[in-house]
Amino acid sequence: MRGCGTDRPAGYTPRYLRALFAEHMDHSPEELAAIVCMQCALRYLEEENGSVNLSEAAARFGFSDQSHMNREFRRFLGFTFGAVKGAPSWIDEIVPEATRQV
Known part of the structure; x- marks a missing residue:
């Protein structure tokens, strides 16, 4: 039902919400999603001691290729x-110790 506000439950446009998110997070939602995917890929690389197929890692963590x-x-x-x-020793410099699982 257009006109009743059901197309925008919060009362804000998607564009405004993206801008608000970027203002508070210093990244757009898309950029933050890419960063999370990269962090997961780096953790996976660390867990597998560097023996990872690059194309499989890309597919596994949400990259198109x-x-x-x-x-x-x-x-x-x-x-x-x-x-x-x-x-792989670079991972120590990239992934903070606090984010690693024990």
């Missing part, structure tokens, strides 16, 4: 997932 995953890693971290796979 390996090159999409590498673009997002380069965008946020300055290097690709493959570079971290080649030198």
Whole structure:
């Protein structure tokens, strides 16, 4: 029922909510989702001691393909997932100790 406010239960447009989210989180919802996916991929790489197939990791963590995953890693971290796979000791510098499971 348009006009009754049911298309916007909170009374705000999606555009306004995205802007509000970005203002308070310093990232858009899409950027934050990409960051979470990258964190999960890094934890997986650490758990598997670097023996990870890049295309399988991309699919597993929500990237459309390996090159999409590498673009997002380069965008946020300055290097690709493959570079971290080649030198797993980098994970210690990237993933804070507080976020690791014991």
